[in-house]
Amino acid sequence: MHLPDIEQTCTELGQRLAAYLQQNNIEQPLLVGIRTGGVWIAERLQQQLQTEDGVSTLDISFYRDDFTRHGLHPQVKGSELPDSIEDRHIILIDDVVMSGRTIRAAMNELFDYGRPASISLVCLLDIGRRELPIQPDLCGVTLALEEGQLVKLSGPTPLQLSLA
Known part of the structure; x- marks a missing residue:
């Protein structure tokens, strides 16, 4: 399987996100990356968009629905968000969307910080x-993986994809 060029995909995703924000009249969105790969992608997008607030981060470890099965990941770092996200337009960013469970956990955590005006998902x-x-509002690439295959993003510099 041929994996996409990450730098080119990030650049194109940033261009599409800029157009999406303009079409939806979203000014000064809060970019929120899900630790760790989502933060790396969010940082790339922020460099392109030059948003005022930089990048906020979510560590969803305590919000996962498999927490009781697998325990706490040893590298929990905590989330870094503004004190309130009340009425903010959130751009939630992750590296890979698969089952949807990570995104559900991220949204649960976001609502603990306030009631955003909107949440858009970019992956x-x-x-x-x-x-x-x-479902993501914007996605760089859709991959059809064989059963049992997983894709892994490593980074932050350089960003690289690999199949496992």
Whole structure:
């Protein structure tokens, strides 16, 4: 399987996000990356968009629905968000959307910080094995992986994709 060029995909995704923000009259969105790959992608997009607030981060470890099965990941770092996200337009960014469970956990955490005006989902890759009805608003590339295959993003510099 041929994996996409990450730098080119990030550049194109940034251009599409700029157009999306303009079409939807969203000014000064809050870019929120899901740790860790989503933060790396959010930082790339922020460099292109030059948003005022920089990049906020979410660590969803305590919000995962498999927390009781797998325990706490040893590298929990906590989230870094403004004190309130009340009435803000949130651009939630992740590297890969698959089942939808990570995004559900991220939204649960976001609502603990306030009631945003909107949440838009942007992801680098969609591998489409949904367990929940959650779809990205913008996606860099959709991949059809074989059963048992996973894609891994490593970074932050350089960003690289690999199959496992």
